[in-house]
Amino acid sequence: MTQDEAFLQFLLRMGDNTLILGHRVSEWCGHAPVLEEDIALANTALDLIGQTQMWLGLAGEVDGGQSADDLAFLRDAWDFRNVLMVEVPNEDFGRTMMRQFLFDAWHSIMLGRLIKSSDERVAAIAAKASKEVAYHLERSSDTVVGLGDGTAESHDRMQAALDYLWPYVGEMFASDEIDAEMAKAGIAPNPADLRAEFDALVQRVLADATLTIPESEFAHKGGRNGKMHTEHLGHLLTQMQWLQRAYPGASW
Numbered sequence: 001m002t003q004d005e006a007f008l009q010f011l012l013r014m015g016d017n018t019l020i021l022g023h024r025v026s027e028w029c030g031h032a033p034v035l036e037e038d039i040a041l042a043n044t045a046l047d048l049i050g051q052t053q054m055w056l057g058l059a060g061e062v063d064g065g066q067s068a069d070d071l072a073f074l075r076d077a078w079d080f081r082n083v084l085m086v087e088v089p090n091e092d093f094g095r096t097m098m099r100q101f102l103f104d105a106w107h108s109i110m111l112g113r114l115i116k117s118s119d120e121r122v123a124a125i126a127a128k129a130s131k132e133v134a135y136h137l138e139r140s141s142d143t144v145v146g147l148g149d150g151t152a153e154s155h156d157r158m159q160a161a162l163d164y165l166w167p168y169v170g171e172m173f174a175s176d177e178i179d180a181e182m183a184k185a186g187i188a189p190n191p192a193d194l195r196a197e198f199d200a201l202v203q204r205v206l207a208d209a210t211l212t213i214p215e216s217e218f219a220h221k222g223g224r225n226g227k228m229h230t231e232h233l234g235h236l237l238t239q240m241q242w243l244q245r246a247y248p249g250a251s252w
Helices: 003-026 035-062 068-073 093-114 120-148 152-168 177-185 191-208 231-246
Strands: none
Touching: 003 035, 003 068, 003 093, 003 177, 003 231, 035 068, 035 093, 035 120, 068 231, 093 120, 093 152, 093 191, 120 152, 120 191
8 A cells, every 4th residue: 555545544534533533513503402402412523524624625625626515425335444433323412412522532632743743734733623522522521520410310421421432432543554555655654653642531530420431442443544434324414425425416
């Protein structure tokens, strides 16, 4: 694999993560438990979609002039490179916020390293996105602590959410030849090198939330290389892509 090919895959991974999670979070619009959460989740989704435009926009340039919209709306499920965790349905508010926290923890650390990327374009995107993600992490951490250390029911729901999502965490730190090529070029860190910092951050917050991290080290995988996605991604893409598929080339 050439460096250019690896770079494209890296950009798709970053952009697809924020695209799919942004869509998932946007599903709460008009349905959140209280108005403040409805607005906050909508803003989080908008931030993630904005980051997607930057990552996929750059990917399109690298791939020969495609637009971010082309990559978002005209690819099939097996062409997506997001981690599996962002695909899973929202379920209840607790699972949504636990997923957001786990992703934010990884995302904030990754962007912190990418600010120092040897590629100026990547560094610029990371610098802008990191400011938004710092807020995302602060909010999701506070919510996890508030619910985890809240009532008996909120505690139980957050523990159930953590138990369900933890097997998806490991994929964020899986490394392959694409990651090795990016690390060699100084463009991005090796994901495995982020795990210790992630664990320290997560353990601190979850301890305050009185939640117990599962002991299992099993990790779902397959999303980052497109070899395997959950059954949920296809349904999500059906909703997200139907207008462009029904009316090719349509624009506002």
